[in-house]
Every structure is written in structure tokens, then in C-alpha cells.
Amino acid sequence: MGAEIRADGLVMTYGDVRAVDGVSFTVAPGEFFGLLGPNGAGKTTTLEMVEGLRKPQAGSVRIDQYEPWKREPALQRRMGVQLQSSSFFERLTAREQLDTFGALYGVAAGRTDEMLEQVGLVDKADVRTEDLSGGQKQRLSIACALIHDPDVVFLDEPTAALDPQARRNLWDVLRSINDSGRTVILTTHYLDEAEALCDRVAIMDSGKILELDTPAALIRGLDAPVRISLAPGTLDVGVARDIANGDAVTHEPEVDGDGALTITTRDPSRILTELARRDALAGLSVKGASLEDVFLELTGREYRA
Structure with missing residues (x-):
């Protein structure tokens, strides 16, 4: 379980805007790593390059020995991705959604029940996704990202727009993902969330990493x-x-x-x-x-x- 991630000098520009400007970091196998920053800091673009959704214009990124943008099947199976906005197949229940995602990876049908249990949706298994609450949809989205038992999981603002109770419940799910040995990269605007969950965080702004360390070390360094x-x-x-x-x-x-x-x-x-x-x-x-x-x-x- 787990995978090492190495990003070295990542660059991505959009016209005159340098969205990501020489970003470098390493995530150890089994680490829970956070990317933080204000709107427009370059977090999501950085994450998309690490996930392989975008090819870096300069620099390199590797997950173990693989370059994600090449979309190699051996790596794809080891990755689970939960995007900012998740879309589900229409008119399917939570169970049917997971069965469908699992079938794409050749996962045994029994895995669906395991994932419904892990994200606390057993009692909603036969409810259509359009009838789920926001927090339930977020948990289902994470379950879909985990259905094939990936080694590395990417979570892009997984608790956005959730109420405090739903956020805290989802934290337990995220901790269990990492406790099982997976490498996790999280982006979030909730600083208390990053402080509670992440082993280390990188704070970004204007496409650059300003500081990278454990939350405790960053707080001590502030001398407040x-x-x-x-x-x-x-x-x-x-x-x-x-x-x-x-x-x-x-x-x-x-x-x-x-x-x-x-x-x-x-x-x-x-x-x-x-x-x-x-x-x-x-x-x-x-x-x-x-x-x-x-x-x-x-x-x-x-x-x-």
C-alpha cells in the first residue's frame, strides 16, 4: 500500500498567467499530504498535473516509477481520484453506482458492500444518488474513488459546502483511508481540517509553495x-x-x-x-x-x- 510522489519544478501557464510556477515537493508512501492556498493559488492545477489530467509544460512528476500524464494502465489502477465536482450516472442507486465503478476495474461484486460500510451508506444503498444529501454524495464519491483499492488517493476539497457535522463525519472516513496505508493528497480551504488530518502541508500562493512542513512546526515558527x-x-x-x-x-x-x-x-x-x-x-x-x-x-x- 502507498506510493511515493515526486514533483520537481512543475510549471503550467494559461496565456500570461503562470498558474503553477516551479512547484516541487515529495510525498512519502502512506503520508497524508495537504495542498493549501487561497483561490487562484494553483492548488487544483498542481493536483491535476500530479493526477495525470494535465501534462506539465515544464518540470516532472512521478508516482513511483510512473509519469502520470502517460496514463499507463498499471498506474491508473493504483490511483483513486475524487474531484471538486463529482458526477454520477443518472437514476442509479448508491449500490448501483459502486457496482458500475467496480465493474470498470474488474472488482468483485462483494466490494460494494464493503465500501458502503466504510463510508456509512449501508442504509442508503438503494437510494438514488439524486436523492442523497450533499454529505452522502461526497461520501459516495469517495467510495467510488476507493472501490478498486488504490494505493494513492487524491481528494480535491472533499468537504466543500458540507455542514459542520457532515464535515466531521467525513474526517473519520478520510482518516481511515490513510490509516490503511494509502498515500493521500488533499486540497482544502478548511485550515482546521488540514491541521487535524495532514502529516505535512504545503501552503501555496501565486503558483509557488511558500512553506512546507508539519502543521505543528509551521505554527511554532509563527511565534504568535x-x-x-x-x-x-x-x-x-x-x-x-x-x-x-x-x-x-x-x-x-x-x-x-x-x-x-x-x-x-x-x-x-x-x-x-x-x-x-x-x-x-x-x-x-x-x-x-x-x-x-x-x-x-x-x-x-x-x-x-
Whole structure:
């Protein structure tokens, strides 16, 4: 299970637009790898070159020893692809869709029941796809990509437009895909999703990779302050100001409209020790930097169409 992916200096232009500009990365067998970036960053075009849907204008990409754009049958059988927008055969049930996809790969009929179980659609097996919810269609799309038991799986925004509950349920499915040893490449606009699922992420913008590392390492590298919030009435503002006194604090304690008090600091251990000494930990919350903060620091905060 799993496959190594090597992209080296990938380039793709559309007229005067350099959509992908010298992108290089390696994905190890069995790794869950994320491609992140704002709209127009070049994520999907990069993914399409790695999948073999587009031939790079420059550079190279290999999945193990194969060049994907050559569409060699030996590699095609090892790949599973879930696109941003999936289309199903009309008027077929979920079971019939999977049977049809499986037949294209010569998969035994029993595989359909296995996949319905894996993506939690057993009770929807005889429902036509047009009558499934958005989350159910996404899970069926992933099942179709996995029906032939591929070694490497490409997921292009698999949880787009899903409600929070459906997203979290789908995360369990995605984790199980990777836990079985498959190599997974994911693109997503949900930074919490990438932080929760990916072993490493590459943050792209303007066709280039800006940073590539584990989510934890990228967050540590940001060196952002920690926000410690106290429930209303827990501590007097003057006392909080005394506790927060020192160079490690970046801002004066803040009080919101509900009376909750927040101390922003680069020395959280000292602040928390002082709060514990005053028995002021009830209702406390501590929030450090996230992958979203790294993303915004690298790509900016301006609106992208």
C-alpha cells in the first residue's frame, strides 16, 4: 500500500498567467499530504498535473516509477481520484453506482458492500444518488474513488459546502483511508481540517509553495502570542493588569461586551501560575496560534475573488 510522489519544478501557464510556477515537493508512501492556498493559488492545477489530467509544460512528476500524464494502465489502477465536482450516472442507486465503478476495474461484486460500510451508506444503498444529501454524495464519491483499492488517493476539497457535522463525519472516513496505508493528497480551504488530518502541508500562493512542513512546526515558527480568556466576574481588571505586567505581554488586558476578560501574552506559563494562585481558573480558555494564523501571515488577508 502507498506510493511515493515526486514533483520537481512543475510549471503550467494559461496565456500570461503562470498558474503553477516551479512547484516541487515529495510525498512519502502512506503520508497524508495537504495542498493549501487561497483561490487562484494553483492548488487544483498542481493536483491535476500530479493526477495525470494535465501534462506539465515544464518540470516532472512521478508516482513511483510512473509519469502520470502517460496514463499507463498499471498506474491508473493504483490511483483513486475524487474531484471538486463529482458526477454520477443518472437514476442509479448508491449500490448501483459502486457496482458500475467496480465493474470498470474488474472488482468483485462483494466490494460494494464493503465500501458502503466504510463510508456509512449501508442504509442508503438503494437510494438514488439524486436523492442523497450533499454529505452522502461526497461520501459516495469517495467510495467510488476507493472501490478498486488504490494505493494513492487524491481528494480535491472533499468537504466543500458540507455542514459542520457532515464535515466531521467525513474526517473519520478520510482518516481511515490513510490509516490503511494509502498515500493521500488533499486540497482544502478548511485550515482546521488540514491541521487535524495532514502529516505535512504545503501552503501555496501565486503558483509557488511558500512553506512546507508539519502543521505543528509551521505554527511554532509563527511565534504568535497566546490569548487567555477568563469568564465574566472571575477577576478584577486591575488585578489582571498587575498579573499581566511585564515585557512578555503584547497588549493590555481586554474586556468584551459580556465582561469576559482576555490577557494576551508570550509567557502563558507565568500568567497561568498567577491565575491558579488566585483560584481564577474556572471557565478559563487558552488559545494559541493555529494553521489558519500561519496561512494568513503568509498569504495576506485581502479578499480573493
